[in-house]
Amino acid sequence: MISIIVCSRKNQIDPKFEDNIRNTIGSDFELVIIDNSNNRYSIFEAYNAGIQKSKGDILCFIHDDILFHTENWGMILESEFNENTDYALIGIAGSRVKTQFPTGWWDCEDQYKAINIIQHEKGNVRRECFGFENENITEAVVIDGVFMALKKDLNIVFDTRLEGFHCYDLNLSCAVIEKNKKVGVTKKILIEHFSIGQLNKNWLLSAIVFHKKYRQQLKRNNSNSEQEIFAGKKYIEYCLQFLGKKKSLIYLFTILQFSSSIKTIFTLEKYFFNKFFNK
Structure with a gap:
């Protein structure tokens, strides 16, 4: 049944x-x-x-x-x-x-x-x-x-x-x-x-809580750097859209919690500042 x-x-x-x-x-x-x-x-x-x-x-x-x-x-x-x-x-x-x-x-x-x-x-x-x-x-x-x-x-x-x-x-x-x-x-x-x-903002904050709690399980999915960068850019866009520029600066540092790849972190930080200053 x-x-x-x-x-x-x-x-x-x-x-x-x-x-x-x-x-x-x-x-x-x-x-x-x-x-x-x-x-x-x-x-x-x-x-x-x-x-x-x-x-x-x-x-x-x-x-x-x-x-x-x-x-x-x-x-x-x-x-x-x-x-x-x-x-x-x-x-x-x-x-x-x-x-x-x-x-x-x-x-x-x-x-x-x-x-x-x-x-x-x-x-x-x-x-x-x-x-x-x-x-x-x-x-x-x-x-x-x-x-x-x-x-x-x-x-x-x-x-x-x-x-x-x-x-x-x-x-x-x-x-x-x-x-x-x-x-x-x-x-x-x-x-x-x-x-x-x-x-909206509630969805984003809920997603952050979930991904912090489950990051070890998600890590086992073995995403490659291109997939991480694609998703990381989306995360940055959500932060800027739902939190505004000032609060998004705080969340910039959370990128370090969701990736251990230096290449990914560097690429995403560069992307963040380009978006932040509307370049």
């Missing part, structure tokens, strides 16, 4: 959302709704509460603003796990790269991403499907939190030392890899997502 766990921002979910799940899943399931309309829980606490209430052998964490387009997607998901026993976490978007720098999973070159989604953003709707060759599932090191299917028998829970509503997907991906299991992205399941996450 599949336990579908939702952290709901409302005290009642949209009936159309539930009907869509019921009409498309094609396998036994239960819907575990954690009412977080009063912001009682962090996302980490809410999902852990959902895990405690769940009865299924597959835990499926999803956003409440999606629509499934794939018929019998539950049967497909079960088949993916049965046919790929080394995989324990499957999503519909993710990356084969994640550096130690405080950035999103998407902050890498497109060649490292795998995505299959219909995404709404600022009035535009686009279908994205790339990053797959002949396979239906491709290995990643981190997936997006809009849809995350986890094998329950790993006994993984979310890290409640982390707060707020960001980086839970990074947390879960790292936890699975620590168990020596694979993380993957499938192109067999298509969903439509009606919103996009908001990047």
Whole structure:
């Protein structure tokens, strides 16, 4: 059975959302709704509460603003796990790269991403499907939190030392890899997502906290210098955008915490001052 766990921002979910799940899943399931309309829980606490209430052998964490387009997607998901026993976490978007720098999973070159989604953003709707060759599932090191299917028998829970509503997907991906299991992205399941996450100061500060706590795990991803520099530049841009120039000077020195490469540090410090002085 599949336990579908939702952290709901409302005290009642949209009936159309539930009907869509019921009409498309094609396998036994239960819907575990954690009412977080009063912001009682962090996302980490809410999902852990959902895990405690769940009865299924597959835990499926999803956003409440999606629509499934794939018929019998539950049967497909079960088949993916049965046919790929080394995989324990499957999503519909993710990356084969994640550096130690405080950035999103998407902050890498497109060649490292795998995505299959219909995404709404600022009035535009686009279908994205790339990053797959002949396979239906491709290995990643981190997936997006809009849809995350986890094998329950790993006994993984979310890290409640982390707060707020960001980086839970990074947390879960790292936890699975620590168990020596694979993380993957499938192109067999298509969903439509009606919103996009908001990047702001709170997101950036949460990302910094997460990456400090998990830098040893992230270091094992063995990112190369080009990947680090790409992500490091994104981190610098986020600092300047969300913290302003004055506070960004303080965060310049955090670059030293997220890389041990002299080449990377030198390149990023040069990039920072060029951006800082608008060169």
